[in-house]
Amino acid sequence: MNSKLLSILAIVAISIGLYGLLQSDEPETSSQAEASAPPPEVTYKVITLKVPLNRGDSITRSKLIIETWPESKANQMGIDSDMTLPEAGGSPLLAREGLVAGDILYPDKIVSPESPDYLDYVTRADRIPFPIKVSPTAVVGGAVRAGTLVDIMALASTDQNLANETTVRSFRGVSLSPVLIGVKVLKVDQQQKEATRSEPASTDTTLILELTRKQVATMTIAKRIAQLEVHKSFGNTPEQDMSANAGDVLEDYRAIKEFRADSAVIK
Structure with a gap:
């Protein structure tokens, strides 16, 4: 009986030893496999x-x-x-x-x-890049991107310089008319302005237009005497359909333009 018990104990001890050896070999085998695996290609x-x-x-x-x-x-x-x-x-x-x-x-x-x-x-050989600073509310007709064709409109008055004033004091002589039609936008520059104590955050937008020398001269004057708006071009619109004056807005208003001996020319 004792011999059988000793045999069983011996078998158990041997089994435990073999299990321990196998367990100690596994990490070494795994680490060897990892060491032999090539690094991923960059x-x-x-x-x-x-x-x-x-x-x-x-x-x-x-x-x-x-x-x-x-x-x-x-x-x-x-x-x-x-x-x-x-x-x-x-x-x-x-x-x-x-x-x-x-x-x-x-x-x-x-x-x-x-x-x-x-x-x-991006500028053609016979053209000049011309910058015009506009407010977001002065761009009409949808988003304007590089390559877009636009019309430049001038809100002007014969009684005051609207380029320097934001409020129209009198509607006499006020008119809106196209300055340039179908000019190409070369580039759109936008700069974010952070909010201050007195002003909210805003975006300054500058359009770079592709103009002829004559158009540059016209725009140089227009910037100094009128408020300018940028309208997205929509084909060959007649110029008269793009123009308006106070008489088109105020039904009872008639601006006397010129007196003659027997008549008065009005608009």
Whole structure:
């Protein structure tokens, strides 16, 4: 009986020992497997051209290919992070120089709205970029973006300079008429102004227009004698349909423009 009990105890002891050995081997085997596993490959996104581009051509996603390159290959081409396109805010991105299909689109090959020379690329040779500062309420007809055609309207008075005053003292001689029709917006600049104790937060908006020299002269005068509004163009609207005076608003008002011996010309 004692011999049987001793045999059982011996078997149990051996089993416990073997279990302990197996348990101690498992972490070592696992750590060895982890040490032998290769690290994950580092890759970068690289932007290349699907089609050739000339200087000044617009860059759109349909003209690009996004490839995944291993780190070693990317580093050889001077790339050490994922490539992305700069934010354009609705304005077109342009090619700074001629490129062929397959070229890498490096950041210095892109002209964005934030580039100092952006207007040099988007302005035609016979045109001049002209800035006009407008309030959000002075833009009529929907959102205005780069490439939008707009009409510049002038609210003027023969009795006062509305460019320097926000209140119309007398409706005599007040009129609204187009100054320029169908001019192109090259760029929209917006700057946020923080709220102060006396004024709420606001946004300053400046439109860069593409004008001829004659149009620049006209706008220079208009800015100094009238309140200007920007209306989104909607095709060939007759000029008379874009003009109005106080008589169009006040039914009983008739502004005497000129006296003659036998008549009076009114509007």
